[in-house]
Amino acid sequence: MLNRLYFEDKSQDLHKWAFEQIKDESLDIGYYNLPQQDIADILSFSSSLDDSIKTIAVIGIGGSSLGAKAIYEFIKPTKELKRNLFFFESTDPINIQNTIKSLEVSSTHFIVISKSGTTIETMAIFKYIYALQPDMKHYTFITDSGSKLEKFATKHNATVFLLPPNVGGRFSVLSIVGLLPLALSGVDIEALLKGAKDIKNSFFDNGYIQKILLTKATYYAKHHAKYHINCIFAYSESLTYFCQWYVQLWGESLGKRQRNSAFNVGLTPIGLIGPKDQHSFLQLIMEGTRDKSVTFIKIEDFENELSIPNISLEHLEDLDIINDITFSKLINMQCDSIIEAIENQKDIPLDRISIEKNDELSIGALIYYYELLTSLVGVLIDVDTYNQPGVELGKVILKQKLI
Amino acid sequence: MLNRLYFEDKSQDLHKWAFEQIKDESLDIGYYNLPQQDIADILSFSSSLDDSIKTIAVIGIGGSSLGAKAIYEFIKPTKELKRNLFFFESTDPINIQNTIKSLEVSSTHFIVISKSGTTIETMAIFKYIYALQPDMKHYTFITDSGSKLEKFATKHNATVFLLPPNVGGRFSVLSIVGLLPLALSGVDIEALLKGAKDIKNSFFDNGYIQKILLTKATYYAKHHAKYHINCIFAYSESLTYFCQWYVQLWGESLGKRQRNSAFNVGLTPIGLIGPKDQHSFLQLIMEGTRDKSVTFIKIEDFENELSIPNISLEHLEDLDIINDITFSKLINMQCDSIIEAIENQKDIPLDRISIEKNDELSIGALIYYYELLTSLVGVLIDVDTYNQPGVELGKVILKQKLI
Numbered sequence: 001m002l003n004r005l006y007f008e009d010k011s012q013d014l015h016k017w018a019f020e021q022i023k024d025e026s027l028d029i030g031y032y033n034l035p036q037q038d039i040a041d042i043l044s045f046s047s048s049l050d051d052s053i054k055t056i057a058v059i060g061i062g063g064s065s066l067g068a069k070a071i072y073e074f075i076k077p078t079k080e081l082k083r084n085l086f087f088f089e090s091t092d093p094i095n096i097q098n099t100i101k102s103l104e105v106s107s108t109h110f111i112v113i114s115k116s117g118t119t120i121e122t123m124a125i126f127k128y129i130y131a132l133q134p135d136m137k138h139y140t141f142i143t144d145s146g147s148k149l150e151k152f153a154t155k156h157n158a159t160v161f162l163l164p165p166n167v168g169g170r171f172s173v174l175s176i177v178g179l180l181p182l183a184l185s186g187v188d189i190e191a192l193l194k195g196a197k198d199i200k201n202s203f204f205d206n207g208y209i210q211k212i213l214l215t216k217a218t219y220y221a222k223h224h225a226k227y228h229i230n231c232i233f234a235y236s237e238s239l240t241y242f243c244q245w246y247v248q249l250w251g252e253s254l255g256k257r258q259r260n261s262a263f264n265v266g267l268t269p270i271g272l273i274g275p276k277d278q279h280s281f282l283q284l285i286m287e288g289t290r291d292k293s294v295t296f297i298k299i300e301d302f303e304n305e306l307s308i309p310n311i312s313l314e315h316l317e318d319l320d321i322i323n324d325i326t327f328s329k330l331i332n333m334q335c336d337s338i339i340e341a342i343e344n345q346k347d348i349p350l351d352r353i354s355i356e357k358n359d360e361l362s363i364g365a366l367i368y369y370y371e372l373l374t375s376l377v378g379v380l381i382d383v384d385t386y387n388q389p390g391v392e393l394g395k396v397i398l399k400q401k402l403i
Numbered sequence: 404m405l406n407r408l409y410f411e412d413k414s415q416d417l418h419k420w421a422f423e424q425i426k427d428e429s430l431d432i433g434y435y436n437l438p439q440q441d442i443a444d445i446l447s448f449s450s451s452l453d454d455s456i457k458t459i460a461v462i463g464i465g466g467s468s469l470g471a472k473a474i475y476e477f478i479k480p481t482k483e484l485k486r487n488l489f490f491f492e493s494t495d496p497i498n499i500q501n502t503i504k505s506l507e508v509s510s511t512h513f514i515v516i517s518k519s520g521t522t523i524e525t526m527a528i529f530k531y532i533y534a535l536q537p538d539m540k541h542y543t544f545i546t547d548s549g550s551k552l553e554k555f556a557t558k559h560n561a562t563v564f565l566l567p568p569n570v571g572g573r574f575s576v577l578s579i580v581g582l583l584p585l586a587l588s589g590v591d592i593e594a595l596l597k598g599a600k601d602i603k604n605s606f607f608d609n610g611y612i613q614k615i616l617l618t619k620a621t622y623y624a625k626h627h628a629k630y631h632i633n634c635i636f637a638y639s640e641s642l643t644y645f646c647q648w649y650v651q652l653w654g655e656s657l658g659k660r661q662r663n664s665a666f667n668v669g670l671t672p673i674g675l676i677g678p679k680d681q682h683s684f685l686q687l688i689m690e691g692t693r694d695k696s697v698t699f700i701k702i703e704d705f706e707n708e709l710s711i712p713n714i715s716l717e718h719l720e721d722l723d724i725i726n727d728i729t730f731s732k733l734i735n736m737q738c739d740s741i742i743e744a745i746e747n748q749k750d751i752p753l754d755r756i757s758i759e760k761n762d763e764l765s766i767g768a769l770i771y772y773y774e775l776l777t778s779l780v781g782v783l784i785d786v787d788t789y790n791q792p793g794v795e796l797g798k799v800i801l802k803q804k805l806i
Binding site: 061062063066077078089090091092093094095096097098117118120121123124127128130131148149151152155169228229235236237238244247248251252254255256257264265266268270273275276278279280281282283284285286287288289290291292302304306308309311313314315316318319321322323325326327328330331333334336337338340341344358388389390391393394395397398399401402403 | 464465466469480481492493494495496497498499500501520521523524526527530531533534551552554555558572631632638639640641647650651654655657658659660667668669671673676678679681682683684685686687688689690691692693694695705707709711712714716717718719721722724725726728729730731733734736737739740741743744747761791792793794796797798800801802804805806
C-alpha cells in the first residue's frame with residue numbers, strides 16, 4: 001500500500017504528542033492488538049463446519065456486519081469462495097423476506113452477533129429465523145462476556161465466541177466478529193491480519209506509514225473547521241461496502257462533543273465510487289464550497305485483461321483512441337485524470353492511496369490504516385473516539401413506545 | 404405523499420419571488436413538462452418487443468442510469484416484473500465481466516444512453532458488447548438530436564429515441580431515458596407520471612405542496628452557510644438507489660459558482676438508510692457539528708405482514724416486548740423514535756415525508772418533489788441548476804492522456 005499526500009504538515013510537536021497518546025491508548029483499547037491475535041480456534045471451528053453447509057448468514061447490524069461485508073464484497077468478485085455470505089442487517093420486512101428467499105435455511109449456518117446481546121434489530125430477526133430453524137447446531141453466537149445472549153446460548157449448548165475486551169463494534173472487523181464469517185466463507189484471514197500487521201508495525205516502528213498518518217491526521221484536525229467533509233473516492237466497484245464501513249467508523253467515532261469543552265465537533269465522511277460519481281458528486285467537489293478533502297483509492301493491478309475491442313464505429317471515429325486499451329488501464333487513467341483536475345484547484349486537500357490488488361493483504365492493510373487514522377484524528381480533536389452516546393436517546397424512546 | 408416540516412419560514416416576498424422564477428424557468432427547462440408527455444410511442448415499442456427478450460440492460464452512466472435504477476430497485480422487491488433490468492455503469496472490468504455473466508446476451512435488449520453520444524464510459528462498454536452481439540436488432544439508442552451516436556444508429560437502421568430538448572441528464576428520469584427501460588421491464592410508467600403530475604399540479608396550482616416546497620427551499624437557502632449538509636434518512640432498503648439519484652441531483656445541481664458572484668456555494672447531499680444507519684451516521688447527526696438538516700422518508704404501508712414470532716428466549720425475556728409485532732410496524736416505530744430524538748435536539752432542521760407504499764405513484768411523486776425542490780433551492784442560492792462545468796476539466800485531461 002502506498003499513500004501520497006498532496007499537502008504537508010510540519011507540526012513536529014503535535015505529531016510527537018499524538019503518537020504518544022496513541023501509544024498510551026493502545027495499552028487499553030482492544031483493537032490495536034487484533035493483528036497479532038491467535039486465530040487457531042477460528043480456523044479449527046471453520047474447518048470443522050460440515051460441508052453440507054453451503055451458506056453463512058450474519059444476523060447483525062452496524063459494527064456487527066459492515067466490516068465483514070466490506071471485506072467479503074471486496075474479495076468475492078475475483079476469488080472463488082467456498083460459501084456464500086449473506087447479511088440480515090435491517091428490520092425492513094421485504095428485505096428480510098427476499099434475503100431468506102435467496103438462501104436455503106437447512107444448509108445455512110447463522111452467526112448471531114450482538115455485543116450487548118440485546119440489539120433490537122438483531123434479536124427480532126433472530127427470533128424470526130429461530131422459528132424457521134430451531135436446531136441450535138445451525139447457530140453460532142458472538143457477544144460480550146456475561147451478556148444475556150451468552151447465557152441464552154450456553155443454556156442451549158450452542159457455540160459461543162466472546163468479543164475480546166475493549167473492542168467497540170466499529171473497530172471489531174478484525175476480531176472474531178469479522179474473522180469468523182469470513183473464514184467460514186473461505187476468505188484467507190491470516191493474510192488479512194498480515195496486511196493489518198504490516199501497517200501496524202510500520203506505524204509503531206517508525207516506518208513509512210507513521211509519518212504519513214501523523215501528517216494526514218494533524219492536517220485534518222488543524223483544518224477541521226474548514227475541511228470538515230472527508231471524501232473517499234474509490235475507483236473500483238468492489239470498494240462500495242468498504243466505503244460504508246468507513247462512513248460508520250469515521251462518523252460515529254469523530255462526531256461528538258469534545259471531552260474537555262462544550263463544543264460539538266465532527267468530521268463528515270462521504271464514500272464515492274469512480275468513475276460513476278464523476279457524473280454525480282464531482283461537480284460539487286470541483287466547484288462547490290471549499291469544505292471537502294478527497295482521498296483517492298486506486299487498485300494498481302485488477303489482474304484482468306478485459307479490453308475495448310479494436311472497432312471503429314461510423315461517425316464515432318473520434319472514439320478510436322480508446323481501442324485496444326484494457327478497462328483496468330482506462331479506469332485508472334480516469335482516476336489519474338480526476339486527481340490532476342482536483343490538484344489543479346490548489347485549495348482542495350488531496351491524497352492518493354494505491355493498493356496492490358483485490359486480495360486479503362491489501363484490504364487488511366487498508367482497514368487498519370483507516371482505524372489508526374480515525375484514532376489519531378480523535379486524539380487531535382479531543383473526542384472519545386470509542387463511545388457513541390448520541391444513539392442512546394432513540395433507543396430509549398423506542399423502548400417506551402414498545403412497552 | 405405527505406410532508407411535515409418541523410421548522411418554518413415566513414419570508415412571503417422570497418416565496419413569491421422564487422415561485423415566479425420557477426414559473427419563468429418552466430417555460431424553457433424541459434423537465435417541468437415531462438409529467439404530461441405523450442408516451443404512446445414508448446408503450447407501443449414496449450409491447451412490440453419480442454417475448455424472447457428476457458432481460459433489459461442499460462448501458463449508461465450518471466443521469467443515464469441512476470434514475471431508472473432508483474425506480475426499478477424501489478418497485479422490484481414488491482412486484483413481479485416482466486423482465487430483469489441490468490445496468491452497465493462502470494468501466495471497472497470485474498464489474499463489467501460479472502454483469503455480463505449474470506445475463507444471457509442472446510436474450511437481452513441493450514439500451515445505449517448517452518446525451519452527447521460520446522460519453523467515454525458508455526461507448527467503451529458499448530464497443531465491448533457490440534463485439535459480443537453485433538445484431539443491431541438487440542439495441543436501442545437514446546441520445547440528443549444530431550449527435551454522432553444518432554448518426555451511427557441511423558446508419559445501422561437501429562432504433563433511436565431522441566431526448567426532448569433542454570432536459571439535462573440528472574433531470575431526465577421521467578423522459579425516455581428512464582421510461583423506456585422501465586416500461587420494457589414492466590414498470591407502470593403511466594402511474595409513475597401520474598404521481599409526478601399530482602405533485603406538479605399541487606405546486607403550480609396553489610396546492611398543499613406549494614407552501615411546503617417554498618418554505619423548505621427558502622429555509623435551506625437562507626441557512627445554507629450553517630446547514631450545508633442535507634441528509635435523507637429513508638426507512639426502507641428499497642430507497643437505497645433513490646438516495647444515490649438524490650445525491651447526484653442535489654450535488655451536481657447546487658454545487659457551483661454563483662451566477663452573479665465569485666462565491667463557490669454548495670449543499671452537500673447524504674443518503675442514509677434506516678435502521679442500519681442508526682448504527683452508523685446517527686451519532687454524527689446527534690452530537691456532531693450542527694451543520695446538517697435531516698429529511699426522514701417513511702413508507703406508510705409495506706403491505707407486508709411478516710412479524711416477530713411470539714417466542715420467549717431464556718434470559719432474554721426483556722425482549723418479549725417485540726413479540727407479535729410486524730416488522731413493518733417495528734421499522735416505522737424505529738423511524739418515529741429517531742425523529743423524536745432529533746426533534747429533541749431543537750437545533751437540527753427536520754422534516755418527514757410519508758409515502759403511501761412501494762408503487763409507481765409514490766416514487767413518481769417523490770422524484771418530482773425532489774426535482775422541484777432542487778430547482779427552487781438553485782434559484783434561491785443563485786446558481787445555474789442545470790449545468791456542470793466542473794466536470795469538464797477531468798474529461799479534457801483524460802483525452803490528453805489517451806491521445
